[in-house]
Amino acid sequence: MIRAEAVAFTYPNGFRALQGFSFEIKAGEFVALIGANGAGKTTLLKLLGGLLKPTAGRLMVGGLDTSRVRVAELARRVGFLFQNPDHQLFLPTVREELAFGPRNLGLKGRALAERAAGAAAAVGLTPYLEANPRQLSKGQRQRVALASILAMEPPVLVLDEPTTGQDYREALEIMTIIQQLHRQGHTVLCVSHDMEMVACFAERALVLGGGKLLLDGPLAAVFAREDILAATGLLPPQAIQLARAYQAAGLLPPVTTIEELYAAIIGVLRGKKDARQVLPA
Amino acid sequence: MMEPIIKIENFTFYYPDSQAAALAGINLAIRPGEFVGLTGPTGAGKTTLTLALNGIIPNFQGGRLAGRVTVAGRDTATTPCARLAGIIGSVFQDPEAQLVAETVEDELAFGLENLAVPREEMRARITMALEMVAITGLRHRPLSQLSGGQKQKVAIAAAAALQPRILVLDEPTSELDPRSSLEIVNLLQRFNRDYGMTIILIEQKVSLLAPLVPRMVCLHQGRIVADAAPRQVLNQDQLVAELGLEIPPVTTLFRLLRRAGAYHGDLPLEVDQGCRELERLLGPAGTGAFPCRRQ
Amino acid sequence: MPARSFLHELNPLTKVAWSLAVITVAFAFQQPLPLLGLWASVLVVALAGGILKTILPAIRGLIIFAGIFILFQIFLIGEGNTVFTLIPGLGFGRVTDVGLTACTMLALRMLAMTSTIPVILATTPPKEMIVAFVEKLRVPYVYALMLVTSLRFIPTLQEELHLIVQAQRARAYDLESRNIFRRLAGIVPLALPLLLVSVQRARTMAISMETRGFGAGPRTSLRTSTFSALDAGVIAACLLCTLALVLIALR
Incomplete structure (x- = not known):
């Protein structure tokens, strides 16, 4: 679905944000994009949305060359959720806000209304269709922004730190919605600083550092490279830190989440003692 | 027992045109040198509480209020904000919007100039504040060239230059990456330990807060619903669920184990503690080495 | 760190004095050629200060503005000999030699006068400007701060606007519509x-x-505004040149 061939980007001021790397993302994958601030994550997302054009190399999305198609055309294929919903929301009701994108794509009348209603339902905002977006909480505003992207029905979603500035419950809500969208077939590329969230939701991770692609692989493989993660200021999820030594000794199976670790520990304890001593009936 | 440096008595506050109380019947006493974490879901009243401490409420932000907030013996309702500036320093969420000057040095000078500190002393205080935050090298840099984490450190240094006895920070790490967040948190710990500064840190990430602070205050719908050591707060399953608190994953693991009857000790708050408990539970990992590499 | 030059060392008020001298001379002359020379002198000062490249975009903007000004004015002046007519049959869009000279003169005068502003802004940290205004000209601090803070906000706002444009384009919003009404809306x-x-x-x-004591009462200042020998020299030179040029112009 996404293919980057030696993609590089240099800002007009000479800053080399992306130093030229390649990767591929297949349809239906859920990929986390991680790295320190300034590593080039947002730049890569903007290239995918066609908002910036690669200064070298080629970036293909759904068979289209992002340098050759108009941004509005690309918006049918790539839904780009910005970090701050306040950069987008300006209409008096959620309904109008959700209709903004599809209307720009030329939809009218019933088709338009259906798109808006469908998008609201997908993010659980149906009761808020007539509300003023600016009077909603930050987490709800972020969901409005996400729905306004979904209303254009793009198969690919690129999300720039969708949980910033929200409390844990709101963050979980939006990540669960994204997970559902992924299960319905969307390809997801999501920037996140929260390794616990990444461990819970993503299948694969790309690690950027200084404009280079440092790591690319399944979560377990990426989290195993603690040296590289440490260099970008990241720690693997706590489950991995806790289980590390036992895994190395072959006492615990590989895990990435706390739930998996819990199950593994209970398994070991059961093996050690009588299960009835460990688990209440 | 030392006299509290911050005393909030029966404090209630309504924003203008609002029927719901942003803060309702708050009672809180904080003693000099305490490091208090303040948490709770969005809209619980955390930011409102900080604005009440530094006098923005009611001096700058109007609204209906009842009760009293006293900071170092001064009633914030009758003391101008500017007078409180030398007593309580404030740092905000947005690293960009809270800075007013063009260069780091001028940013630190801003508050000192306002308080009419003589020029020579001003230079000395700027030097000291930059050293405290370990950004001496940035002194003459334009703010526009700094990263978010560096800007947040400048904001902290600018507050520290006024030599306040209290520092209140409203989610200073929410827009930073993990590395910068950790740097800020370590900095605050040093301020508290080495300079005896009273620190109130508002933070959503309980996993960052819990291992850090001896005392955690939880707000929910404008009320204080918990005020205890983090471990005791996290022990209350119902409270944690109701507030939707993000708790450290290692704590979650041992809560699950405890619920299953497999663990009976104290809940660990950090990975290192978790590793020790795990070793007690499962036996050593075999290599003889400490199971977790210390970070 | 920005490059330092004699322009950066000067007191902001000295630069303002230079700007005033340029404005005075610009009003004294009525012919395009001396005004062209005056404008060139401003650009030479910028070149000597090593900031010509920095201010080039601003200068380009001013030139475009001057061009628009000429376009609007040139058809309004009817006296003098016709140089050419836009639509000869109707006699519409007649351009005369007098009009051409007058408009060029006005445009050059405007250019010479306004080009000093980017030179000052590019070589003076806003903070120094505040200090100079407050200490030497006794402008109340609040006004000086307001002015400078709004200047500081401009790049921030530009950045925000850039993000907003991108965020709306990501929602298929088309900025390149040909229809002028749609563009305005x-x-x-x-x-x-x-x-x-x-x-x-x-x-x-x-x-x-x-929260940092703004408005606490009388304040002190980290920096101080000083006049050096260089400032005195530059101001004296500006005065002399202005006097001489005005005399020549009025001769």
Whole structure:
């Protein structure tokens, strides 16, 4: 679905944000994009949305060359959720806000209304269709922004730190919605600083550092490279830190989440003692 | 027992045109040198509480209020904000919007100039504040060239230059990456330990807060619903669920184990503690080495 | 660190004096050629200060503005000999030699006068400007701060606007519409978020200033505004040159 061939980007001021790397993302994958601030994550997302054009190399999305198609055309294929919903929301009701994108794509009348209603339902905002977006909480505003992207029905979603500035419950809500969208077939590329969230939701991770692609692989493989993660200021999820030594000794199976670790520990304890001593009936 | 440096008595506050109380019947006493974490879901009243401490409420932000907030013996309702500036320093969420000057040095000078500190002393205080935050090298840099984490450190240094006895920070790490967040948190710990500064840190990430602070205050719908050591707060399953608190994953693991009857000790708050408990539970990992590499 | 030059070393008020001298001379002359020379002298000062490249975009903007000014004015002057007519059959769009000279003169005068502003801005940290205004000209601090803070906000707002444009384009919003009415209406999706975000920022900044003792009463200043021998020399030279040039112009 996404293919980057030696993609590089240099800002007009000479800053080399992306130093030229390649990767591929297949349809239906859920990929986390991680790295320190300034590593080039947002730049890569903007290239995918066609908002910036690669200064070298080629970036293909759904068979289209992002340098050759108009941004509005690309918006049918790539839904780009910005970090701050306040950069987008300006209409008096959620309904109008959700209709903004599809209307720009030329939809009218019933088709338009259906798109808006469908998008609201997908993010659980149906009761808020007539509300003023600016009077909603930050987490709800972020969901409005996400729905306004979904209303254009793009198969690919690129999300720039969708949980910033929200409390844990709101963050979980939006990540669960994204997970559902992924299960319905969307390809997801999501920037996140929260390794616990990444461990819970993503299948694969790309690690950027200084404009280079440092790591690319399944979560377990990426989290195993603690040296590289440490260099970008990241720690693997706590489950991995806790289980590390036992895994190395072959006492615990590989895990990435706390739930998996819990199950593994209970398994070991059961093996050690009588299960009835460990688990209440 | 030392006299509290911050005393909030029966404090209630309504924003203008609002029927719901942003803060309702708050009672809180904080003693000099305490490091208090303040948490709770969005809209619980955390930011409102900080604005009440530094006098923005009611001096700058109007609204209906009842009760009293006293900071170092001064009633914030009758003391101008500017007078409180030398007593309580404030740092905000947005690293960009809270800075007013063009260069780091001028940013630190801003508050000192306002308080009419003589020029020579001003230079000395700027030097000291930059050293405290370990950004001496940035002194003459334009703010526009700094990263978010560096800007947040400048904001902290600018507050520290006024030599306040209290520092209140409203989610200073929410827009930073993990590395910068950790740097800020370590900095605050040093301020508290080495300079005896009273620190109130508002933070959503309980996993960052819990291992850090001896005392955690939880707000929910404008009320204080918990005020205890983090471990005791996290022990209350119902409270944690109701507030939707993000708790450290290692704590979650041992809560699950405890619920299953497999663990009976104290809940660990950090990975290192978790590793020790795990070793007690499962036996050593075999290599003889400490199971977790210390970070 | 920006490059330092004699322009950076000068007191801001010396630079303002230079700007005033240029304005005086510009009003004294009525012919295009001396005004062209005056404008060139401003650019030479910028070149000597090593900032010509920095201010080039601003100068380009001023030139475009002057061009538009000529276009609007040139057809309004009827006296003099016709140089050419836009639509000869109707006698519409007649351009005369007098009109041409007058418009060129006015445009050059405007260019010479306004080009000094980017030179001053590019070589003077806003903070120094505040100090000079407050200490030497006795401008109240609040006004000086307001002026400089709004200047500081411009790049921030530009950045925000850039993000907003990208965020709306990601929602298939097309900025390149040909229809002028649609383009005008099309500003709303950009202007409204920018306004709301700016108000939020301004509020945060105001609160941050309050908590750092803004308005506490009499204040001190880290920097001080000093006049050096170089300043005295430059001001004297400006005075002399202005006097001489005005005399020549009025001769």
